Amino acid sequence: MRIGELAERTGVSVRSLRYYEKQGMLSSQRSASGQRHYDEHGVSRVLLIRQFFSAGMNSKTIAALLPHVKDPGERCPPAVLRQLTAELDRIDAQAEEIARARRTLADLIRATQEAMRATRTSE
Template sequence: MRIGELAERTGASVRSLRYYEKQGMLSSERSASGQRYYGEDAVSRVVLIRQFFAVGMNSKTIAALLPYIKTNGERCPPEVLRQLIAELDRIDTQADELARARQTLDGMVKATREAMRGD
């Protein structure tokens, strides 16, 4: 598929896809005229890249981890495992902070609704 279709199917911009490729997170085949063509597996890879960005991972970390995300059960080296554990710890902390913020906002909404009913 061409870059525009990949962008449409994943919600990523064409600019982002070019950036992912430049950073080594995504690869394409080139036609004789230089147009990029992506395989079907690029869709799931871009979705994963976007998920990693959404939880605050940077492109360097994502590029380092992507080669070890496979379905064949291959083990990653100890330094990559340490990086994965650190990212999980960071995400868990972020999730806890988000849960606390949500609880605070929920309390504010409930209190405001109750106050409005009393008027």
């Protein structure tokens, strides 16, 4: 598939796809006219890249880890395993912080709604 179709299927801009390729996170075959062509694996690869970005990983880290994500059953080198573990720990800490922020917001909303109801009742 050409770059436009990959962009459409993944919801990622053509510019981002070019960036991913430049950073070594995505690869394509070039036609004689220089157009990029991607196989079906490109869709899942781009979705994985987006997932990692959404989790707060930077492009350097993603590019370093992606070669080891090809086959989840394959063993990773110890250095990569340490990096994966560190990213998981970071994401877990981030998830806990988000959960705390969510609880705080929910408490604020609930308290505001209760105060509004109490004000209406006393009028």
